Amino acid sequence: MITADLISQHQLTPSEYDKIVDILGREPSYTELGIFSVMWSEHCSYKSSRLHLKKLPTRGKLVVQGPGENAGIIDIGNDYVIAFKIESHNHPSFIEPFQGAATGVGGILRDIFTMGARPIAVLDSLRFGRLDDPETGARNRRILSGVVSGIAHYGNCFGVPTVGGECIFEPCYDGNPLVNVFALGVCRKEDIFYAKAAGVGNPVIYVGARTGRDGIHGASMASAEFTEESKQKRPNVQVGDPFMEKLLLEACLEAMKTGAIVGIQDMGAAGLTCSTCEMGSRGEVGIEIELDRVPQRATGMTPYEIMLSESQERMLLVAAKGREEEVFSVFRKWGLEAVEIGVVTRDGKLRVKHHGEVVAEIPNRELADEAPLYDRPHDVVPAPVRPVPNLPKADVQNSLPTLLASPDICSKRWIWQQYDFQVRTNTVAGPGAEAAIIRIKETGTSVAMSLDGNGRYCFLSPREGARLAVAEACRNLATVGARPVAATNCLNFGNPERPEIMAQLVEAIEGMSEACRFFDTPITGGNVSLYNETLGEGIYPTPVLGVVGLMATAPPVTIPFKNAGRALVLLGGLGSCDDARMGGTQYAKEIVKQLWGLPPLLDLEYEQRVQYAIRRILEEGLAESAHDLSDGGLAVAVAECSFGPAEVGAQIEIVSNLRPEVLAFHEAPSRILISTNNPKRVVAIAEKYEIEAPVVGVTIEKGIEIRQRTVTLGSWEISALKSAYDGALETHVR
Amino acid sequence: MKFGVIVFPGSNCDHDAFYAVSASFGQKAEWIWHDSHSVGDVDAVILPGGFAYGDYLRCGAIAKFSPVMQAVKDYAADGGLVLGVCNGFQILVEAGLLPGALIRNRSLKFICRDVHLRVETTRSPFTGAAHRGEILRMPIAHGEGCYYASEQTLDELEAEDRVAFRYLDNPNGSLRNIAGILNAQRNVMGLMPHPERACDELMGSSDGLTIFESMLRTVQAHRAAFVPAGRR
Numbered sequence: 013m014i015t016a017d018l019i020s021q022h023q024l025t026p027s028e029y030d031k032i033v034d035i036l037g038r039e040p041s042y043t044e045l046g047i048f049s050v051m052w053s054e055h056c057s058y059k060s061s062r063l064h065l066k067k068l069p070t071r072g073k074l075v076v077q078g079p080g081e082n083a084g085i086i087d088i089g090n091d092y093v094i095a096f097k098i099e100s101h102n103h104p105s106f107i108e109p110f111q112g113a114a115t116g117v118g119g120i121l122r123d124i125f126t127m128g129a130r131p132i133a134v135l136d137s138l139r140f141g142r143l144d145d146p147e148t149g150a151r152n153r154r155i156l157s158g159v160v161s162g163i164a165h166y167g168n169c170f171g172v173p174t175v176g177g178e179c180i181f182e183p184c185y186d187g188n189p190l191v192n193v194f195a196l197g198v199c200r201k202e203d204i205f206y207a208k209a210a211g212v213g214n215p216v217i218y219v220g221a222r223t224g225r226d227g228i229h230g231a232s233m234a235s236a237e238f239t240e241e242s243k244q245k246r247p248n249v250q251v252g253d254p255f256m257e258k259l260l261l262e263a264c265l266e267a268m269k270t271g272a273i274v275g276i277q278d279m280g281a282a283g284l285t286c287s288t289c290e291m292g293s294r295g296e297v298g299i300e301i302e303l304d305r306v307p308q309r310a311t312g313m314t315p316y317e318i319m320l321s322e323s324q325e326r327m328l329l330v331a332a333k334g335r336e337e338e339v340f341s342v343f344r345k346w347g348l349e350a351v352e353i354g355v356v357t358r359d360g361k362l363r364v365k366h367h368g369e370v371v372a373e374i375p376n377r378e379l380a381d382e383a384p385l386y387d388r389p390h391d392v393v394p395a396p397v398r399p400v401p402n403l404p405k406a407d408v409q410n411s412l413p414t415l416l417a418s419p420d421i422c423s424k425r426w427i428w429q430q431y432d433f434q435v436r437t438n439t440v441a442g443p444g445a446e447a448a449i450i451r452i453k454e455t456g457t458s459v460a461m462s463l464d465g466n467g468r469y470c471f472l473s474p475r476e477g478a479r480l481a482v483a484e485a486c487r488n489l490a491t492v493g494a495r496p497v498a499a500t501n502c503l504n505f506g507n508p509e510r511p512e513i514m515a516q517l518v519e520a521i522e523g524m525s526e527a528c529r530f531f532d533t534p535i536t537g538g539n540v541s542l543y544n545e546t547l548g549e550g551i552y553p554t555p556v557l558g559v560v561g562l563m564a565t566a567p568p569v570t571i572p573f574k575n576a577g578r579a580l581v582l583l584g585g586l587g588s589c590d591d592a593r594m595g596g597t598q599y600a601k602e603i604v605k606q607l608w609g610l611p612p613l614l615d616l617e618y619e620q621r622v623q624y625a626i627r628r629i630l631e632e633g634l635a636e637s638a639h640d641l642s643d644g645g646l647a648v649a650v651a652e653c654s655f656g657p658a659e660v661g662a663q664i665e666i667v668s669n670l671r672p673e674v675l676a677f678h679e680a681p682s683r684i685l686i687s688t689n690n691p692k693r694v695v696a697i698a699e700k701y702e703i704e705a706p707v708v709g710v711t712i713e714k715g716i717e718i719r720q721r722t723v724t725l726g727s728w729e730i731s732a733l734k735s736a737y738d739g740a741l742e743t744h745v746r
Numbered sequence: 747m748k749f750g751v752i753v754f755p756g757s758n759c760d761h762d763a764f765y766a767v768s769a770s771f772g773q774k775a776e777w778i779w780h781d782s783h784s785v786g787d788v789d790a791v792i793l794p795g796g797f798a799y800g801d802y803l804r805c806g807a808i809a810k811f812s813p814v815m816q817a818v819k820d821y822a823a824d825g826g827l828v829l830g831v832c833n834g835f836q837i838l839v840e841a842g843l844l845p846g847a848l849i850r851n852r853s854l855k856f857i858c859r860d861v862h863l864r865v866e867t868t869r870s871p872f873t874g875a876a877h878r879g880e881i882l883r884m885p886i887a888h889g890e891g892c893y894y895a896s897e898q899t900l901d902e903l904e905a906e907d908r909v910a911f912r913y914l915d916n917p918n919g920s921l922r923n924i925a926g927i928l929n930a931q932r933n934v935m936g937l938m939p940h941p942e943r944a945c946d947e948l949m950g951s952s953d954g955l956t957i958f959e960s961m962l963r964t965v966q967a968h969r970a971a972f973v974p975a976g977r978r
Contacts (some may be wrong), residue, residue, distance in 0.1 A: 161855075168856055168889075169756070169801075170758070171758025171759070171796060232798065253800070254797070254800075255756050255797060255799070255800025255801075256800075257753075258755075258756055258797075259755055259756075332749075346755065347755060428858075429855075429857055429859055430855050430857070430858070431856075431857045431858060432858045432887040433858055434858065434885050434887060434940075435758060435759060435762065435795075436761065436762060436944075437762045437765060437945075437946070437949055439941070439944050439949065440948060442951075447840070566948075569948070569949060707895065708945050
């Protein structure tokens with residue numbers, strides 16, 4: 013008996029329930045109610061965001077597969093493609109950091125190999141609360157350690173290198189950490205598999221781990237705000253088994269080679285429910301399954317539990333009738349269960365039987381693709397107006413070490429050293445580099461990847477913040493010589509039922525859309541994570557962008573200065589920044605300890621010319637080192653370039669009317685610092701692209717000095733700065 | 747020369763080892779499946795890194811029972827060259843082909859980074875192409891790589907010149923900085939660092955080739971010295 017209470021427990025509104033009754037032409041059964049509730053959850057249906065996601069560019073010359081499949085696919089030439097996507101696992105990671113993060117990795121890896129691509133790289137974008145907060149610091153440190161161990165546990169055992177990412181700390185992530193995992197895989201173009209059922213009478217086969225009671229309603233949990241009771245939801249978090257996933261990977265890729273597989277999809281959010289109805293809907297066919305045949309880990313599971321379980325490491329596939337044995341034998345070889353649980357039918361319905369009786373019968377298309385669509389109110393100003401505060405007297409000398417030791421800027425080695433970033437022997441540039449570079453052995457070319465997102469910028473202006481994220485990710489790729497070709501996004505926001513949050517989401521999507529169109533980096537897939545709120549406190553709007561670029565395989569130009577006596581050219585120029593545009597910088601955060609005004613100003617045209625110029629400079633082999641200016645501005649970039657094995661420093665001498673702290677720490681985009689022994693040619697290239705390229709100094713044997721005209725703003729020993737930078741995170745974690 | 751690379755369920759450096767000895771080093775390679783009862787006609791066997799059988803128990807504790815390990819023992823007893831890298835080293839130790847144990851890193855964390863190794867002996871089929879005292883740079887990537895053994899065993903290893911490599915910058919707490927060891931017959935070696943990841947300057951180092959080069963020279967010398975009586 014479906015009561016109003018039961019409906020609201022399933023997070024369905026009365027009108028959504030009416031729609032269900034409409035679709036079925038009758039009241040749903042309890043199992044059907046559960047099935048609808050997960051498929052129509054925010055997490056699975058994108059009901060609040062879908063309308064706006066349509067604004068994103070998704071097409072391009074190289075796009076083989078855009079949004080709507082398990083991952084986006086890009087043609088990289090030589091008959092090969094890459095499949096990639098980013099996904100969030102925020103809510104589970106708060107409730108159980110280790111398993112939450114581990115299964116986040118597991119989920120995205122399956123999304124990649126279900127398309128026939130072998131995963132070859134993972135990157136993570138992480139957000140946590142402040143580690144030194146007297147009240148929440150201990151919990152935040154525990155969450156950080158747990159998340160990092162979870163990612164390491166899963167990725168290292170599975171055998172995929174974790175090659176980069178970002179990690180930022182803000183009080184707004186205290187009760188709501190963000191764990192966004194990006195994965196990329198490679199396969200031959202002709203070997204791509206789709207999650208589409210076809211061929212009436214073809215067997216539906218279940219492979220991998222058994223189904224247990226773990227993760228029931230995970231998708232719905234991820235579609236609600238956190239309350240005090242959320243901590244009781246631990247049983248909702250799944251447990252990952254990377255060994256099982258590794259076997260599943262090898263077995264699936266091998267089984268795909270037999271030619272006996274018609275379609276395949278992993279069981280992620282909403283488990284068996286999602287995989288059956290989505291495959292059916294895409295193929296415009298029906299699927300009938302008998303739950304008695306589903307391998308089960310627990311006894312006495314109800315149809316409701318079996319359909320909603322989010323047990324990990326499971327896949328559903330449709331095989332060609334009569335060729336089942338070819339599939340079974342591969343899975344037997346790898347010691348995995350593979351069981352025929354149903355059949356493809358003609359009627360377009362998901363029919364679920366238990367002990368021979370029909371317990372659910374729902375049209376696939378309506379269930380999978382016709383979830384309610386909301387145009388939620390967003391007619392408010394998305395960002396607060398925060399006036400410029402009284403600024404302290406500039407002290408560049410002491411501010412630089414403070415910034416270098418701050419959690420956002422300091423070395424993240426403590427994190428990435430726990431990840432195997434070299435397995436598969438393709439890592440040309442790993443963690444700590446400007447962008448990660450992975451060679452593709454099969455094509456002789458390489459792929460570069462970068463994740464970027466800045467919650468502070470987006471809080472001040474979601475539209476400009478999102479544009480800046482796209483620009484920075486593309487700039488990171490350009491700085492290693494890659495040409496950005498496509499992107500994936502993870503949109504982390506608060507409760508969309510609040511107009512100001514919805515306004516943030518809409519503005520961010522529009523900003524991202526504009527910039528992605530401009531840079532010709534279509535979004536081929538991604539993920540939206542809403543309701544990132546705890547006890548009514550929302551996170552900063554945090555759209556995270558993963559951009560993928562193509563390049564030749566060659567020794568990379570890296571960040572550190574290599575030799576003394578080289579000219580330092582600041583490609584893009586000194587930039588400009590007024591007091592309002594300083595408000596989102598790391599200087600504002602760590603030194604002024606406030607957030608105000610607007611993010612740095614971005615000129616897309618200029619940014620692109622800078623990117624063209626740097627690629628040209630790298631092609632001509634003119635740069636010994638290259639590093640883009642981002643968090644902490646020029647001074648931090650100079651310091652980071654000095655931390656290489658050669659410990660070559662720099663003397664910076666600038667003629668500028670900017671205030672000293674603005675000159676040293678402002679974060680205007682479109683700027684790249686390079687060291688070169690041919691500044692003349694570099695400047696000539698810059699002129700050709702109509703960008704500024706002042707020579708701002710020279711590399712020197714020892715130390716760092718920054719002068720404005722004749723005034724020394726600061727001078728430092730490299731070793732002192734380096735030890736502050738290297739050791740800070742470890743100190744914070746303890 | 748033909749290398750055999752063993753594939754346990756959960757091996758994940760098997761492709762890397764195969765690629766290193768074939769594409770980078772230019773020799774032949776073939777797979778050996780974990781339930782084989784023979785290693786076939788290979789000139790050397792590599793137990794690659796990874797998490798054999800998931801390693802949810804002690805590392806290598808299950809792998810030692812797999813059928814191929816009996817074949818590896820027979821092959822080693824017959825004088826065949828056996829190289830265990832990382833998880834492969836852990837398995838060789840569990841299987842009793844090498845002494846001691848590999849326990850959790852002192853930091854209790856997984857560590858992935860480059861280390862510097864000193865070649866402690868050139869009197870082995872795996873280090874013959876190096877100079878004694880030569881410094882090699884290779885990556886490590888392990889959570890349980892702290893070499894541990896009784897004082898008596900450690901003394902014995904040193905007295906018999908069976909310490910193949912020591913860390914210059916001990917990353918994991920290994921006793922006496924031991925990174926790799928030989929068996930008494932000197933035809934079985936285990937080491938925690940990954941030579942197969944150091945076979946290409948593009949990956950940061952090609953020092954790992956020294957080990958494969960040593961093995962090749964050994965096999966070639968063996969072939970020159972003996973007329974083969976038939977394939978194994």
